[in-house]
Amino acid sequence: MSPLLKIRAERDQMSAIERRIGDFLLENAHLLRDYSSQQLANALGISQSSVVKFSQKLGFKGYPDLKYSIAQDLARDGETTGLAVDEARYDGPHAALAGHLWQLKAKAEAETRLINPSAQIDAVASAIQVAGKVFVIGLGEDGIPARAFATRLSMLGVLTVHYVDAVLMQAGASSAAPGDVLLVFSERGRQPVLCQISRRFRQHGGKVVSVTRHTPNPLRALADVALLVAAHDERRHVEPLLYQSALQHLLDLIFVMVCDADEERRRWFDLNAEQMHDLED
Known part of the structure; x- marks a missing residue:
């Protein structure tokens, strides 16, 4: 590292x-x-x-x-x-800026891979594969990647319970059963309500997966498995872009692992994708 x-x-x-x-x-x-x-x-x-x-x-x-x-x-x-x-230099007036931004994103993605051991990634993918239900929550801006990942899981035929409201998730967590998984998205990992939900979920025998920055935080400490994202830049308008990019790559990796591990999941995805295209047409 x-x-x-x-x-x-x-x-x-x-x-x-x-x-x-x-x-x-x-x-x-x-x-x-x-x-x-x-x-x-x-x-x-x-x-x-x-x-x-x-x-x-x-x-x-x-x-x-x-x-x-x-x-x-x-x-x-x-x-x-x-x-x-x-x-x-040969690609237009904004190419230098675009190239530098790409390089920063690549570095954030590489650092994120370094701080997430393969055994940790395998544990998350395996937990999702065998889960009875997968609960997903993220508040504010964290809700954007949470919703996108929940949608992708549902396309695979995974029974996914997605909440954008912490109060509703409090109630939903009470229906958790052993083997269920809770994915909690929180960049800073400091929202007390998400920590409370995680504790309740674990009390019901569920497994908590936190998705936060790699800095120490209460949510990460509570999780059974912690996914970590590395993204640093002195410019406040750039740092969130690096975080989102590195996080998306990490989630894409887990999604592909879940797909590749089960042919039936891939058939579900193909079927759901075709049905969505038919509705769009």
């Missing part, structure tokens, strides 16, 4: 001094080649040993190894960005 991604992922679990070091590295990654461990310590007003211990906690032998790994990540990003921009 990228050291910068690891710092972001573990920041909420760090001590105050560790957060100061981590924040400095995230904000000044391109300048680290000019900083020794002692210079970094002086800049932050901490001891050199704190910098060394921070590096070792991330899994490196020391600060030089951490600095080298960060430099490699930045070099790879620069090569990819440069290639996208160079190729885009």
